[in-house]
Amino acid sequence: MPRIRPISDLRNHFTDIAKLVNETNEPVFLTKNGYGIMVVMSMEAYEKKLFESENYPKLKKEENNQE
Numbered sequence: 001m002p003r004i005r006p007i008s009d010l011r012n013h014f015t016d017i018a019k020l021v022n023e024t025n026e027p028v029f030l031t032k033n034g035y036g037i038m039v040v041m042s043m044e045a046y047e048k049k050l051f052e053s054e055n056y057p058k059l060k061k062e063e064n065n066q067e
Contacts, residue, residue, distance in 0.1 A: 002027075002029055003020065003026065003029065004028075004030075004031060004036075005017065005028055005031070006030070006031055006032070007031060007032045007038065010040070017040060021040055022044075025044060025045040026041075026045070027040065
């Protein structure tokens with residue numbers, strides 16, 4: 001279940017949001033007037049997603065070459 005919070009929580013509850021993203025490694029989606037505007041995630045989660053997005057096509061290509 002995605003965690004969705006109003007953007008004002010980033011200012012008013014920054015410590016809680018920072019703790020949440022670091023403990024769960026899950027993103028928090030921030031909204032303004034009911035619309036999504038930003039995603040906050042831990043550095044660890046971001047680096048993992050970046051690594052996966054850069055390496056997935058290479059792994060998929062290699063997998064296809066082995067078939």
